[in-house]
Amino acid sequence: MSLFTPEFGLAFWMLVVFLLLFGILAKFAWPSIMRSMDERAAYIDKGVEYARDAEAEREKAKADVQALLAEARQQQMEVLQQTERLKREIIAKAQETATEEAKRISEAAQVAVEQARREAELQLRRQVASLSLQIAEKVMRKELSSDKAQAEIVEKLLDELEHKD
Amino acid sequence: MKRIKYILMLSALVVGITMVPGVVVGQEVEGEDVKEEAEAFNPKETIFEHLSDEYWWTIAGKAVLPLPVIVRDNEGSWHVFCSSRLRNGQSYEGFHISHSGAYERKIVGVDANGQEYRPLDFSITKTAAGIIISAVVTLLLVFSLARYYRRRGMKAPRRGMGFLEMIVEMIYKEVVVSVLGKDARRFAPYLLTVFFFIFISNMIGLITVFPGGINVTGNLSITLVLALCTFVVVNISGNREYWKEIFWPDVPVALKCPLPLLPLIELFGVFTKPMALMIRLFANMLGGHLIMLVLLCMIFLFSAMGAWATGVSSVFAVVFAVFMNLIHVLIAFIQAFVFTLLSTIFIGLARPAHETQGKRE
Numbered sequence: 001m002s003l004f005t006p007e008f009g010l011a012f013w014m015l016v017v018f019l020l021l022f023g024i025l026a027k028f029a030w031p032s033i034m035r036s037m038d039e040r041a042a043y044i045d046k047g048v049e050y051a052r053d054a055e056a057e058r059e060k061a062k063a064d065v066q067a068l069l070a071e072a073r074q075q076q077m078e079v080l081q082q083t084e085r086l087k088r089e090i091i092a093k094a095q096e097t098a099t100e101e102a103k104r105i106s107e108a109a110q111v112a113v114e115q116a117r118r119e120a121e122l123q124l125r126r127q128v129a130s131l132s133l134q135i136a137e138k139v140m141r142k143e144l145s146s147d148k149a150q151a152e153i154v155e156k157l158l159d160e161l162e163h164k165d
Numbered sequence: 166m167k168r169i170k171y172i173l174m175l176s177a178l179v180v181g182i183t184m185v186p187g188v189v190v191g192q193e194v195e196g197e198d199v200k201e202e203a204e205a206f207n208p209k210e211t212i213f214e215h216l217s218d219e220y221w222w223t224i225a226g227k228a229v230l231p232l233p234v235i236v237r238d239n240e241g242s243w244h245v246f247c248s249s250r251l252r253n254g255q256s257y258e259g260f261h262i263s264h265s266g267a268y269e270r271k272i273v274g275v276d277a278n279g280q281e282y283r284p285l286d287f288s289i290t291k292t293a294a295g296i297i298i299s300a301v302v303t304l305l306l307v308f309s310l311a312r313y314y315r316r317r318g319m320k321a322p323r324r325g326m327g328f329l330e331m332i333v334e335m336i337y338k339e340v341v342v343s344v345l346g347k348d349a350r351r352f353a354p355y356l357l358t359v360f361f362f363i364f365i366s367n368m369i370g371l372i373t374v375f376p377g378g379i380n381v382t383g384n385l386s387i388t389l390v391l392a393l394c395t396f397v398v399v400n401i402s403g404n405r406e407y408w409k410e411i412f413w414p415d416v417p418v419a420l421k422c423p424l425p426l427l428p429l430i431e432l433f434g435v436f437t438k439p440m441a442l443m444i445r446l447f448a449n450m451l452g453g454h455l456i457m458l459v460l461l462c463m464i465f466l467f468s469a470m471g472a473w474a475t476g477v478s479s480v481f482a483v484v485f486a487v488f489m490n491l492i493h494v495l496i497a498f499i500q501a502f503v504f505t506l507l508s509t510i511f512i513g514l515a516r517p518a519h520e521t522q523g524k525r526e
Contacts, residue, residue: 014387
């Protein structure tokens with residue numbers, strides 16, 4: 001059957017056309033297509049790698065920031081605590097100083113009052129003494145007009161002194 | 166909106182694929198009937214006429230595109246003329262188309278003794294025209310992709326170009342690179358050309374309207390040349406290891422020394438591999454076309470049994486034809502892929518690496 005016998009003329013044209021097609025494509029088309037595809041594949045691979053690196057970098061940076069933040073917070077806490085302590089100390093110290101001062105002032109005041117009181121007492125005593133001397137002088141001037149009375153008084157005073165001793 | 170356009174295009178394509186063969190066959194059969202005085206419908210004749218080569222291209226009905234005839238007679242002189250001069254059994258410059266015998270449907274000359282002889286026939290037949298169309302379409306597609314890369318560089322192609330690139334990528338990366346490794350760049354142009362030529366020929370063969378529908382890859386001459394090219398590439402690129410494996414394989418000496426039993430088998434294998442390639446592609450593509458034609462001829466066979474039989478058989482034939490055509494789209498791709506894959510593997514087998522060979526043994 002003619003269907004199953006190869007035809008020489010047709011095979012010849014097929015060979016010519018196919019070799020031409022192959023020659024043209026192999027020279028001008030396939031190399032550039034394959035190169036472009038390989039280049040693009042390489043480019044994409046590089047891009048993916050770059051992206052992965054960037055991602056890792058970002059993760060690292062994020063962790064760094066987190067760590068830094070934590071550290072800063074820690075420091076802040078410490079500083080705050082320190083400040084608190086310092087504040088309390090200052091207040092306590094101030095209170096102490098104030099108490100002492102108050103005590104000192106009140107003591108000084110007490111001393112002054114005491115002194116004043118003593119002075120006043122002394123003055124009063126002196127006045128009382130002079131007043132009593134004046135009174136005694138007046139009384140004596142009147143009473144000791146007679147010798148008898150004088151003797152009597154002397155006697156009495158002497159007794160008193162004697163008793164006292 | 167875009168989707169609607171695609172659906173319309175797709176349905177137009179399906180209708181084009183399925184309806185036109187019926188119309189063409191119908192018209193042609195009608196034409197033949199008129200021509201040959203209402204001769205009974207001969208399915209074998211019709212089918213073989215469609216499958217085998219012709220000197221003109223029937224577009225539809227009586228619209229026929231004549232093709233150039235280039236023949237060399239037995240005296241050594243060349244004759245170039247238009248095939249329309251040979252229509253309807255006419256004779257021109259001593260040549261006519263044989264209707265029976267060994268040279269059925271071929272141009273024959275008549276020698277001095279009145280005997281028919283076959284001249285050296287370099288006519289651009291329908292199939293030859295089909296080859297050229299396939300080659301041109303392949304060129305256009307591949308160059309459009311190459312131009313795309315030159316223009317856009319790194320940008321990935323979309324739509325049609327993306328589809329094309331996907332196929333190139335599949336053949337190049339999945340087949341050629343994975344089988345041949347570092348030799349891929351050297352053999353990929355040949356393998357890609359083979360794949361695209363076969364695939365595009367197969368697909369054009371499925372389009373039944375005018376510039377398509379030629380049974381290119383279902384013609385033994387074409388697959389013979391393709392297989393021959395693979396044979397040449399395989400055996401030229403074969404390294405020392407490959408030839409040693411053929412003529413002095415690693416088997417007991419008794420099997421190869423006095424009587425070269427295994428070398429003979431190996432040598433036989435060298436020729437059977439491309440033969441298998443040739444027959445596989447040819448048979449698959451011929452079978453696809455044959456099934457379509459048989460299904461559609463059924464309509465005309467059943468038409469003798471009345472209107473009902475014609476109607477029912479038309480519906481069934483068209484439904485099955487659509488189904489077979491869809492399967493044939495798959496086969497068109499698979500056969501091109503298998504041809505390329507096997508060619509790649511044969512090339513790979515012809516270049517065994519020294520290191521791996523050493524390790525394996």
